[in-house]
Amino acid sequence: MIRIFLTGYMGAGKTTLGKAFARELNIPFIDLDWYIEERLHKSIRELFIERGEASFRELERTMLHEVAEFENVIISTGGGTPCFFDNMEYMNEHGQTVFLDVHPDVLFRRLRVATQQRPILQGKTDEELRIFIIEALEKRAPHYGKARYRFDAGQLESRRQIADSVQQLRNLLSI
Structure with missing residues (x-):
């Protein structure tokens, strides 16, 4: 049985x-954010606004526990999922956890072009975005560091790089 959590x-x-x-x-592949949106028929942004972060994080934990019962699945968590409650420990108990480690400069490059799709990033200057990323990574590092595996996901720009990364991940997890 395969159950892999990507954080x-x-x-x-x-x-x-x-x-x-x-x-x-x-x-199957399950993106936890998409799963939540499908189940509640609302966007993550709407849920955050309506419920507030604390209530959203409780909902996220409930949905995490639900998808953690699925077998033979790859689950992508929200970026903050491992940082609340006992979520990281729970994922470690129910499957293999992989922290996709990416240098802040690469994250900046990727997120800079996606600011319109990510409301939390809208309106930030390049310098503000860099600082935002670095500070968030520092806060989340203790949680991400609890993953069983750390994987360098800095090379996902082309189909070839993605295919190579899939093979490296497969080797890392011995699948």
Whole structure:
């Protein structure tokens, strides 16, 4: 039985690598944020606004526990998921956890072009975005560091790099 949780900051490549890895293993891929949106018929942004962060994080934990019961699956978590409650410990108990580690400069480059899709980043200057990323990574490092595996996901820019990363991840997890 395969159950893999991909964690990491926004822009780390959890969805990109997760989808490609799931295709390689011929198993389903679940993005936890998408799962929540489908279940509640609202965007993550709407849920955050309506419920506030504390209530959203409780909902996220409930949905994490739900998808953690699925078998033969790759699950991409939200960037903050490992940082609340006992979520990281729970994922470690229920599957293999992989922290997609990406240098802040690479995250900046990836997120700079996606600021319109990510409300939390809108309106930030380049310098503000760099500082935002670095500070968030520092706060989250203790949580991300609890993952069983650390994987350099800095090379996901082309199909070749994604395919190479899938093979490296497969080797790392001995699958």
